[in-house]
Amino acid sequence: MALLAEAGPPVPPSVTGSAPRRPMMRVLKYVVAIASVCAVATVGVVVGLNRLTGAGPVTERCTAVLDGSDWYLSPAQADNAALVAGTSLARGLPARAATIGLATALQESKLINIEHGDRDSVGLFQQRPSQGWGTVDEILDPVYSTNAFYDVLVKVEGYEDMAVTDAAQTVQRSAYPDAYARHEMRSRAWASALTGNSPESLSCELAPVADADQLAPDAARDVVVGRLGRDLGLAPATGAADPNRQDPASATVTVDAAPLTPDDPERGAWAAGQWAVATAKATQAIEVHVGGRVWLRDEAAWTAAETQLDPGEVRITVDVAE
Template structure:
């Protein structure tokens, strides 16, 4: 992990319990597209063998695919990546900003919100209170620290055309200025998926939601809605139980992602949908429906859906206590 050297003050911001098995019935509702079979074969074998005994995946992990390469993060790292990229999208920044943000956080903290570091550095971006980044409490808030990073980045003239490591170093002033480059490809893959530029490119292998971890349906929906507002600024999300579902314990949050990318609502839907997959361990999401595709937690893959949603619409189904 590269640690900060003499990071200067930021540019002032602009004024502005065994696991519960899911019913087999879902296999009748969704069919796997032929083209998806080979892409998920390896994952299907590993996860499928575990499901024969009712266990979760051997290793929980999330994957972003770009140009045929798989780039992995742990579910905890993926959750923080969803915030870092989601914040950039909500602020209307280009995907390049998200790539720079992810590469920086990967180098500084391994995308983990740690409360220690070089000298007084803390948080996702290892920002230093003594250098004007804020108080320890503020910096340990990942929402604050992520916005503080972007507040400085957007003041760097021409950052969109700079090498990722140079842009990151201009903000961070690290003792290891070239270290950010090693994270560029992973960051590009995750930024492309979480900004909605690469549809159905992000998936997570997660264990089923344990009975002991389940909460009431209303509370489960509130978790999703709260995170949508925090990470993406989508306060218009609405939660409602789906009366057509056979399992009344599962509830669905319907999201209008159009405000996220008004000129391209479908990209906003994919940004929101893949954000929902990346945060699924926290929110207990088990299904995410975008366009004519649906991510199934039990399959660890995007498969064909029976129906196609309108552009900008996303449906996130969470597992909740009966």
């Protein structure tokens, strides 16, 4: 426009006034409106793609909801979170201990059992052999390292009433004492779900179990039974095929979770049930039944069940080879 003005006669004031700007403003409004529609459509496509389809979700993830907020972990992180929180329950510790344990592991290793770290630190909690935490092999065993963390935490007087970051720092003696605080809300959400205090608040979006990964029924049930004992200290009530299911490509493990919370068997059931969802990637669980609700892997959600289970009872159904 500058070149045209220089080449021609002066433009009258009426031409340089506000009138010519109206079409341009309309164009800008249309551009903004179109951009907004495209942005909404893009978000919708992304959300839609991440929901389960015939091929499974684009991104596998697990979610714990607390106070209306969603807190995500990868399936691998969720699996380790299930161990950390489950161990606190098996030891009879309060949910606060699970929150502290999860916040510590999130800060130290992002809840991944890594074989490296600062100086000689390894494992979920980045514990150092040189500081008396155990051998490298011991610390890399997540069961050992989790119990080692709680062994020290329970000796901290009044840890239940301490700020999460202060309790974690007392155990860890980190060079970054305030870093644990950033993980408190995520840890609270996951601890609340995995200790049964927030029923129906944990779900995972997972791909279907691949045919090549399916195990024979007995072997598949053994995986679930082994993890129940390792993480929660529970033995199955039964390990046979569920007589209520007609699908030969699945088998069900029934467990009495009431011992986790003797005064509140329903909470124990939700703790074990949501533990089963968090570990579903590893155990190949496709259904988890608690009370009158059932988590379905295909739907990545809790829905109404056809039957009502007794308080404390949990049924975990796994995908198996035919």
